[in-house]
Amino acid sequence: MNFIYFIIAGLVLFFSIIKQINQYERGVVFTLGKYTGDRMPGWRPIIPIIQKLHKVDIRTKTVDVPNQEVITRDNIPVQINAVVYYKVKDAPKSIIEVEDFRYAVSQLAQTSMRNSVGERTLDELLQKRNEIAEIIKIELDQKTDPWGIDVEMLELKDVIIPNDLKRTISKEAEAEREKRAVIIKAQGDKEAAHNLAEAAKTLNTMPGAMHLRTLQAINDLSSDQSNTTIWMLPIEVLEAVKEVKEYMKK
Numbered sequence: 001m002n003f004i005y006f007i008i009a010g011l012v013l014f015f016s017i018i019k020q021i022n023q024y025e026r027g028v029v030f031t032l033g034k035y036t037g038d039r040m041p042g043w044r045p046i047i048p049i050i051q052k053l054h055k056v057d058i059r060t061k062t063v064d065v066p067n068q069e070v071i072t073r074d075n076i077p078v079q080i081n082a083v084v085y086y087k088v089k090d091a092p093k094s095i096i097e098v099e100d101f102r103y104a105v106s107q108l109a110q111t112s113m114r115n116s117v118g119e120r121t122l123d124e125l126l127q128k129r130n131e132i133a134e135i136i137k138i139e140l141d142q143k144t145d146p147w148g149i150d151v152e153m154l155e156l157k158d159v160i161i162p163n164d165l166k167r168t169i170s171k172e173a174e175a176e177r178e179k180r181a182v183i184i185k186a187q188g189d190k191e192a193a194h195n196l197a198e199a200a201k202t203l204n205t206m207p208g209a210m211h212l213r214t215l216q217a218i219n220d221l222s223s224d225q226s227n228t229t230i231w232m233l234p235i236e237v238l239e240a241v242k243e244v245k246e247y248m249k250k
Helices: 002-017 091-096 101-118 122-127 129-147 163-205 209-222 235-249
Strands: 018-021 025-031 034-039 042-045 051-057 061-071 077-088 149-160
Touching (some): 002 018, 018 025, 025 091, 051 091, 061 101, 077 129, 101 149, 122 129
Antiparallel strands (some): 018 042, 025 034, 061 077
């Protein structure tokens, strides 16, 4: 019986000394409250009471930055949200330099996003979303570097603008499309007129070209039996026909 107690006591002592650190973790050890090193994955011995082990997850994490109401540089209120991807690159700093790095990264991302968006107009925000996101990411990465945090990516998910402004933008877009359509039509008319003028000039200068064009037009008309052909004759021809009729009556 004493032997069984001895084995149980030995197992309890063993598991109180040996700590398991997973592959995706790093261990930060404090001895009597002082940082004394970090531990790599595996089973690592820790002296009970004297030493304390903090496990830090070094996998990539995400922070969903909630909707933030921001006033753009041209005084337009918008709501914007984002997602931040980051990971711990220095486990000791993430424990020593900041109390709760997860909460700190979230708050800093909100502040950086508001400041950066507030320096730009609405058009810049809508057209250069990826560039603005990259600028915010670089700024956030620099500010979190003392905490041992590496910001890998930041994406602006949604830019929500007021409904009345949406209608205004829609009307502007429609007016712009109509303007382009008118310009394109005018350019087409101009090119068609130019081509017709060139064709007329060519027909004028080349002998027999007009007759060939007339024959082609007659051929096109005759290909469809439903077409009605109207012949335009010079007035001199009609007068000649009239004179022939009067002569025959005599």
